[in-house]
Amino acid sequence: MTQSSSPFPLDATSPLPARYSQVLLRLLLAGMSGFLLCVPWLNSDLYWVGWFAWVPLLFALRGTGAAAALWLGWFAGAICFAGGSYWLADFMVNLKQISPLSSQLLALLFWGYLGLVVGLGCLGYRWLVNRLGGWDLLAFPATMVAVMALYPMLFKTHFADGQVDFLPALQGIELTGAAGLDALMLLFNVLVFRLLTPRRSPLVSYSGIAQGLAWAAVALWFGYGYASLYEWDRRMAQWxxxxxxxxxxxxxxxxxxxxxxxxxxxxxxxxxxxxxxxxxxxxxxxxxxxxxxxxxxxxxxxxxxxxxxxxxxxxxxxxxxxxxxxxxxxxxxxxxxxxxxxxxxxxxxxxxxLRMPFGEYLPEPWSWPVLKGITDLVFGDFLRPLGxxxxxxxxxxxxxxxxxxxxxxxxxxxxxxxxxxxxxxxxxxxxxxxxxxxxxxxxxxxxxxxxxxxxxxxxxxxxxxxxxxxxxxxxxxxxxxxxxxxxxxxxxxxxxxxxxxTGGSFYSRHPQLFLNLIYGAAVLLILAALWRGGRPFRRRARRYSRMTRPIGS
Missing domain, CATH: 3.60.110.10 (Carbon-nitrogen hydrolase)
Structure with missing residues (x-):
C-alpha cells in the first residue's frame, strides 16, 4: 500500500467502518468550510478568514466524483448561509407575523436552497477537473462565480461583502465588481490548497505555468490595490x-x-x-x-x-x-x-x-391564482404589494x-x-x-x-x-x-x-464585462471537457488522476 501525500488520507477502498470514518471526515471538513465562510459576514474584522475558508472543502472534495461534490458543497453552503443569515427566522416573524416554529422551518428550507449554490459550483468544479486532468486554478473560481451569479437568490450575496476592512483588496472591484474579488479569493484558496498538497510526481508543465500566472494575478491585484488606495487618499485630500x-x-x-x-x-x-x-x-x-x-x-x-x-x-x-x-x-x-x-x-x-420578492410583491409563478392560495396559507395575508x-x-x-x-x-x-x-x-x-x-x-x-x-x-x-x-x-x-x-x-x-x-468607474460603464468573461471561461472549460476524448486529454487526465489518487487506490 502506498503512502498518501495528503494530510487528510481518504481511502475509498478501506473496509466499511473506515469508509464511514472517511465520509465523516469529509463532512467535517465541508462543515468547517461552511462555518469559516460566514465568519467575515458576521464580523468584518475577521476578513482574513475568507482567504483560507475554502481550503478544508477543497480537501474534502479531493478525489471525489461530481455527485459526492454536489452533496459536500451543499452541506458546506447550507451551514454557510445558515450562519450568515441566522436572522432570517426573526425577519419572517416580524414581517409576516408567522409562528416561530413555522419561521424556523421556512428558514431551514431557505438555507438549504441557498446552500445548493455552493453544491452546484462544487459539482461543476469536480466534473471539470476529473475530465480535464487538472485546470483547478481556473475551474474552481470560474464555476463558483458563474453559478453564484446565475443562481436565483432573494438577497444577492458576495463573499467580498466581508472584506470591507481589507481596503487594498477592495480597490480592484472598480474594474470587475464584487464578483472579481470573489474570484480572487477562490483562486487564492486553491493556491493555498496546492501548497498544502505535495504531489507524488512532478507537475506537468502547463500546471506549473498556470500556478505562476495565478500568483502573478494575486500580486497584480494587491499591487493595484495598494497604489490605488494611496492615490485616492492623496486626491481626496485636495477636494x-x-x-x-x-x-x-x-x-x-x-x-x-x-x-x-x-x-x-x-x-x-x-x-x-x-x-x-x-x-x-x-x-x-x-x-x-x-x-x-x-x-x-x-x-x-x-x-x-x-x-x-x-x-x-x-x-x-x-x-x-x-x-x-x-x-x-x-x-x-x-x-x-x-x-x-x-x-x-x-x-x-x-x-x-427593485422590489423584494414575498415582501413587496409576489413573483411568478407564486402570484398565479392556484399557487397564490398556497402562498397565502403559508405566509398569511400579503404584507403590502407595491408598484x-x-x-x-x-x-x-x-x-x-x-x-x-x-x-x-x-x-x-x-x-x-x-x-x-x-x-x-x-x-x-x-x-x-x-x-x-x-x-x-x-x-x-x-x-x-x-x-x-x-x-x-x-x-x-x-x-x-x-x-x-x-x-x-x-x-x-x-x-x-x-x-x-x-x-x-x-x-x-x-x-x-x-x-x-470625479465619479464613476470602469465597472460603472461595463458592469457585465467581468461576469461575461467568467461565463466564457466556464463555457470553454465545459467544451474542452466534453471533447476530452482526444488522446492528449486522456493522457493528461491519467497523469492528474495518479497525482491525486487517494491512499490505496
Whole structure:
C-alpha cells in the first residue's frame, strides 16, 4: 500500500467502518468550510478568514466524483448561509407575523436552497477537473462565480461583502465588481490548497505555468490595490467637502400605519426636530431613512409643515414615504424617496425599482391564482404589494448629484452601476433602509458592508442611512468617514469629500464585462471537457488522476 501525500488520507477502498470514518471526515471538513465562510459576514474584522475558508472543502472534495461534490458543497453552503443569515427566522416573524416554529422551518428550507449554490459550483468544479486532468486554478473560481451569479437568490450575496476592512483588496472591484474579488479569493484558496498538497510526481508543465500566472494575478491585484488606495487618499485630500446631516430615528417596526411618537405629530415628527439640530450644526442637506409611513403624500398639513420648517432654515431634505397613486384605474403604492428644496417644495422623487420578492410583491409563478392560495396559507395575508419605479434618478443639490436607492437595492452591483454608467461625475450614492425587521442582529452590519462595496465599485462617496443603525458613510476608496451607533437613535454630521468632476468607474460603464468573461471561461472549460476524448486529454487526465489518487487506490 502506498503512502498518501495528503494530510487528510481518504481511502475509498478501506473496509466499511473506515469508509464511514472517511465520509465523516469529509463532512467535517465541508462543515468547517461552511462555518469559516460566514465568519467575515458576521464580523468584518475577521476578513482574513475568507482567504483560507475554502481550503478544508477543497480537501474534502479531493478525489471525489461530481455527485459526492454536489452533496459536500451543499452541506458546506447550507451551514454557510445558515450562519450568515441566522436572522432570517426573526425577519419572517416580524414581517409576516408567522409562528416561530413555522419561521424556523421556512428558514431551514431557505438555507438549504441557498446552500445548493455552493453544491452546484462544487459539482461543476469536480466534473471539470476529473475530465480535464487538472485546470483547478481556473475551474474552481470560474464555476463558483458563474453559478453564484446565475443562481436565483432573494438577497444577492458576495463573499467580498466581508472584506470591507481589507481596503487594498477592495480597490480592484472598480474594474470587475464584487464578483472579481470573489474570484480572487477562490483562486487564492486553491493556491493555498496546492501548497498544502505535495504531489507524488512532478507537475506537468502547463500546471506549473498556470500556478505562476495565478500568483502573478494575486500580486497584480494587491499591487493595484495598494497604489490605488494611496492615490485616492492623496486626491481626496485636495477636494472640497459637503457637510451632510443624517437622522437615525430607530423607529419600531409595525405592520400597521404607526402612530406619531409621544409628544410629536405627523406635521412635526422627531426627524424634523432632529433636522433643525443638524442644520444648526452646519448641515448643507439632511436625509431621513426608509420609514413605514410619514403621511407626506396624503396630508396637506404635513407638506405645509415640512415646507415651512425647511424654508425657515434654507436647507434641502431627502426622505422616504409611501406614495399612493392611481395607475390605470387601480390604486398603487410606491416606495418613494422625495427631495424637498430649500423652500420646502417637492422638486424630484425616486420610486423604488427593485422590489423584494414575498415582501413587496409576489413573483411568478407564486402570484398565479392556484399557487397564490398556497402562498397565502403559508405566509398569511400579503404584507403590502407595491408598484415598481421605472427609472433611476439623481437629486441635484448645488452640484452634488445624489443617487437615492432603497434598502434591498443595495445588494445588486449591476443595478447600482446602471444608475451611474458613464455619467458619474459629481454623484454620491444614498441608500435608505429600515432594518428593524431583522432585530438586533448582524444583518444591518452586513447590509452596510454591501453598500460600501457599491461605493468603491462606482468610485463614489456613499451614505447608507439605516433606521436602526449602524448607518455608515464612506469615501470612494471605501474608507469609513462615519459610523453611527447600532440599534439606537443617533444624528450624524459628516464632511464628505466631493469633487464635481470625479465619479464613476470602469465597472460603472461595463458592469457585465467581468461576469461575461467568467461565463466564457466556464463555457470553454465545459467544451474542452466534453471533447476530452482526444488522446492528449486522456493522457493528461491519467497523469492528474495518479497525482491525486487517494491512499490505496
Amino acid at each position: 472640497d467637502t459637503r457637510r451632510i446631516g443624517l437622522v437615525q430615528p430607530n423607529d419600531a417596526v409595525t405592520l400597521d400605519i404607526p402612530a406619531p411618537a409621544p409628544g410629536f405629530s405627523r406635521e412635526r415628527p422627531p426627524e424634523l426636530a432632529a433636522t433643525e439640530r443638524l442644520v444648526a450644526a452646519g448641515a448643507q442637506w439632511v436625509a431621513w431613512p426608509e420609514a413605514r409611513y410619514k403621511g407626506f403624500f396624503d396630508n396637506y398639513s404635513v407638506r405645509d409643515s415640512y415646507a415651512a420648517t425647511l424654508a425657515k432654515h434654507g436647507v434641502p431634505l431627502i426622505f422616504h414615504d409611501v406614495e399612493r397613486r392611481w395607475v390605470d384605474a387601480e390604486r398603487v403604492s410606491f416606495n418613494t424617496v422625495a427631495l424637498l428644496d430649500r423652500q420646502g417644495e417637492l422638486t424630484s422623487q425616486y420610486r423604488k425599482m 415598481a419605479g421605472k427609472e433611476h434618478v439623481a437629486f441635484n443639490l448645488d452640484g452634488m448629484r445624489v443617487v437615492p436607492k432603497v434598502c434591498y437595492e443595495a445588494a445588486f452591483p449591476d443595478f447600482v452601476a446602471e444608475a451611474i454608467r458613464g455619467d458619474g461625475a459629481g454623484k454620491m450614492l444614498l441608500f435608505l433602509s429600515q432594518d428593524n425587521w431583522f432585530g438586533e442582529t448582524t444583518q444591518p452590519f452586513h447590509h452596510g458592508n454591501m453598500s460600501i462595496l457599491r461605493g468603491v465599485e462606482n468610485r463614489l462617496p456613499m451614505a447608507h442611512l439605516i433606521n436602526n443603525g449602524p448607518s455608515v458613510v464612506s469615501a470612494p476608496n471605501g474608507r469609513r468617514l462615519a459610523t453611527s451607533a447600532a440599534f439606537n437613535r443617533d444624528e450624524l454630521i459628516v464632511d464628505v469629500p466631493f469633487d464635481a468632476q
